[in-house]
Amino acid sequence: MIQKKKHAFNLFAASKGLRSTRQRDSILDVFLSTRQHVSVEELYLKVKAGNPGVGQATVYRTLKLFVEAGLAREVLLHDGQTRYEHVVAGEHHDHLVCTGCNAIIEFENETIEKLQDEIAARHGFLIRSHKLEIYGLCSACKN
Amino acid sequence: MIQKKKHAFNLFAASKGLRSTRQRDSILDVFLSTRQHVSVEELYLKVKAGNPGVGQATVYRTLKLFVEAGLAREVLLHDGQTRYEHVVAGEHHDHLVCTGCNAIIEFENETIEKLQDEIAARHGFLIRSHKLEIYGLCSACKN
DNA sequence: CTCAAAAATGAAAATGATTATCAAAAGCAG
DNA sequence: CTGCTTTTGATAATCATTTTCATTTTTGAG
Structure with a gap:
């Protein structure tokens, strides 16, 4: 690899x-x-x-x-x-970013990707890349 | 307002x-x-x-x-x-960003928001905010 | 292998956005 | 009004990143 x-x-x-x-x-x-x-x-x-x-x-x-x-x-x-x-070929992940401890949790969600494609299509938009970041507190920090 | x-x-x-x-x-x-x-x-x-x-x-x-x-x-x-x-109360939108002409198209997608909630829940993560940006070329620039 | 042209490098200066400093000005409770 | 605290503007400081440029490397032709 x-x-x-x-x-x-x-x-x-x-x-x-x-x-x-x-x-x-x-x-x-x-x-x-x-x-x-x-x-x-x-x-x-x-x-x-x-x-x-x-x-x-x-x-x-x-x-x-x-x-x-x-x-x-x-x-x-x-x-x-x-x-x-x-960059891992064919793979895309997004991020949960903990604003408490700066930890980053990665996730993938095929459905979200598909929905993005639909939205782009609806606007005649050609996707090159995207970025989804969710900010908040991880399980350790939220207490 | x-x-x-x-x-x-x-x-x-x-x-x-x-x-x-x-x-x-x-x-x-x-x-x-x-x-x-x-x-x-x-x-x-x-x-x-x-x-x-x-x-x-x-x-x-x-x-x-x-x-x-x-x-x-x-x-x-x-x-x-x-x-x-x-910030408009109760409303959240994301962005299609055209790297050709820097235009920004806003969109909202309830399903994507829900999926995010599920993902966060699965990781015990408390969402404070999020950001989804899709980069690419708008209909005018992609030709 | 040798050599010159082209590309890459390191050090330092330059840049650009943002933040901190601080003395002077303004807002506000009494 | 008075005095205390916050806010402000100007400017200096910061910090990440980019540029500059003289020097070093790489490469390919001969």
Whole structure:
């Protein structure tokens, strides 16, 4: 799976005339080894741990490439930082965000997706992506 | 309706020990006269037109009060600016966001709301708010 | 393998939105 | 009015992100 994603990125890179570099490889490794919703800062720190010379501008730049390549997706929560999550082919999930402890619970709901398609169709709208976030308190925080 | 909202804000303000000021009144007026999804900058410019001395820090501060008072809701789209929309009691809508022309189409879907409640219940999650945004191309832009 | 062109990088400066600071002004209870 | 507290405007500070640009790497042609 990690191999598949790396391959996907290489294909993308080749098709765009992008070059293969040490820093892109290590950012990809770290990203792939990561749990969901990493911020750029978190990623930057992890990358630097294994590869001290990498600058954060490069991490920013590279994450945008991952998004273009379809490996990552931007997630904007409410903390003023852009986070990135893995894109798993054919899968889409949404988020329950706990405003108490910042936990994020993922869920999938096929019916909601279908309803979105219907709504879009009704408006002649072509869906590229969507984002559903439910804010509130998780079971631990609501008491 | 505008009267009702002003009243709501006054009640809120009173209950919080907030004072009634010229700038808050005029920011509220402008906000209420506004179409959906105003950015702070837009609001600031409009307020300044009728009331040149108002500073933008005040507009930022006051909008947060409106959110606390339940008159406004934050909407984060993809342009790096926080926007505010009116809260209409008992009504919630979501957005189709056209990435071509930045148009925003609102919609409501009762079934999606219900499904969200079910999902939350299943996770023991207490919903405070939610946000559903569908990105893509509107009928005019998709060709 | 060598080399020049093109692309990528790191460090630092720039940007843009938002927030904090603080002295002066305004609102309000008594 | 008076005095105390909140609010305000101007400006500085912050924070995430982007740009700039000189330098380093990569790559592909020869």
